Amino acid sequence: QQQVKQSPQSLIVQKGGISIINCAYENTAFDYFPWYQQFPGKGPALLIAIRPDVSEKKEGRFTISFNKSAKQFSLHIMDSQPGDSATYFCAAGKGGGNKLTFGTGTQLKVEL
Amino acid sequence: GAVVSQHPSWVICKSGTSVKIECRSLDFQATTMFWYRQFPKQSLMLMATSNEGSKATYEQGVEKDKFLINHASLTLSTLTVTSAHPEDSSFYICSAKRDISTGELFFGEGSRLTVL
Numbered sequence: 001q002q003q004v005k006q007s008p009q010s011l012i013v014q015k016g017g018i019s020i021i022n023c024a025y026e027n028t029a030f031d032y033f034p035w036y037q038q039f040p041g042k043g044p045a046l047l048i049a050i051r052p053d054v055s056e057k058k059e060g061r062f063t064i065s066f067n068k069s070a071k072q073f074s075l076h077i078m079d080s081q082p083g084d085s086a087t088y089f090c091a092a093g094k095g096g097g098n099k100l101t102f103g104t105g106t107q108l109k110v111e112l
Numbered sequence: 113g114a115v116v117s118q119h120p121s122w123v124i125c126k127s128g129t130s131v132k133i134e135c136r137s138l139d140f141q142a143t144t145m146f147w148y149r150q151f152p153k154q155s156l157m158l159m160a161t162s163n164e165g166s167k168a169t170y171e172q173g174v175e176k177d178k179f180l181i182n183h184a185s186l187t188l189s190t191l192t193v194t195s196a197h198p199e200d201s202s203f204y205i206c207s208a209k210r211d212i213s214t215g216e217l218f219f220g221e222g223s224r225l226t227v228l
Contacts, residue, residue, distance in 0.1 A: 036219075043118070043205050043219040044156070089155065098209045098217050099146070102156045 004092050006103030013110050019077040021106045023090035026071065030092040034100070035064065035075045038087045047075070047088075080110045114140050116208050118220035125196055126228055132192045133223045135206030141186040142208035146217070147179075150203040162189040186211070196227045 005024045013019045023033075031052055036044035050057045050064040050073065057064045063076040077084055090103040115138040125131050135145055143164045148156040160181050161169040168181035178200075180192040189208075193200050205222040 034217075041222070041224070043116075043207075043222045045219065046216060049216070098144070098207075099158065099161060100217065101158075104155045105153075107153075 004090060004101050004103040006090050006106060008106060009104070010107040011109070013080045013108065015081060015110055015112050017080050017110075019080045019084065019108055019110070020074060021088055021090070021108070022072065022074045023092075023103050024070075024072045025092045025101075027092070027094070028071070029094045030101075031095070032093040032098070032100075033064070033066065033073050034091050034093075035062070036089045036091065036102075038089065038105075044089060077108075080108075082110045082112060085109050114138075114208075114210055114216075114218045116206065116218045116220040118204075118206055118223050120223060121221060122224040122226075124226045124228065127197050128195055130192055130194045131196055131225060132190055133204055133206075133225070135189045135191070135208065135220055137187045137208040137210070137218070140208075140210045140212075140218075142189075143186060143211050145183060145189040145206055145208045147181060147189070147191050148205045148207070150205060150222075152203075156205060159191075164189075193225065196225070198227045201225055201227045 034049035038044045061078045066073045091100040093100045145162040162183040183189040207217045207219045
């Protein structure tokens with residue numbers, strides 16, 4: 001019940017295109033859903049996060065869509081750029097402790 | 113944004129030796145820090161929750177005597193891999209929760225441990 005399932009495992013998108021990564025969770029106690037970006041050999045960096053009281057949050061080119069009834073959330077990267085090529089992790093947490101459960105990761109490659 | 117520093121960023125050691133990794137929150141206080149382990153091309157697996165002034169809480173399957181955690185101050189947590197073996201080679205990442213926070217976690221840059 002603690003799992004967070006993430007898909008796809010890898011994704012290739014043309015420059016300027018939209019990258020979409022999906023996650024699904026099982027534990028309805030989760031109330032914090034962040035997305036992290038990780039470059040090789042570096043720690044994860046927070047991109048954007050959402051709480052279940054809203055269905056969408058947008059920050060620049062990054063948008064989270066959240067479907068509470070389906071227990072799914074997704075990351076959309078608009079106008080994808082080669083510099084966006086990285087591994088993306090969704091995560092879910094509950095309460096104020098921020099003990100996060102991470103998805104399996106998506107390796108994104110944005111081609112010219 | 114808030115900064116979390118890990119040291120060393122990489123370390124190579126001989127089998128049987130112990131290695132200490134430091135995690136510091138540079139510009140904020142963090143009562144709670146977390147230690148993760150990440151294998152190549154895999155996700156982050158939570159090892160333990162480090163609490164300032166009290167014992168760490170370990171996840172199931174993580175040997176507390178193998179991975180010693182000390183959170184001696186509000187800005188520093190250390191992870192010591194004792195009697196390291198090649199299978200302990202991994203990327204270790206810490207994160208810190210700012211005490212005055214809306215819930216955001218800040219991650220360190222990670223520490224690459226290679227045990228020969």
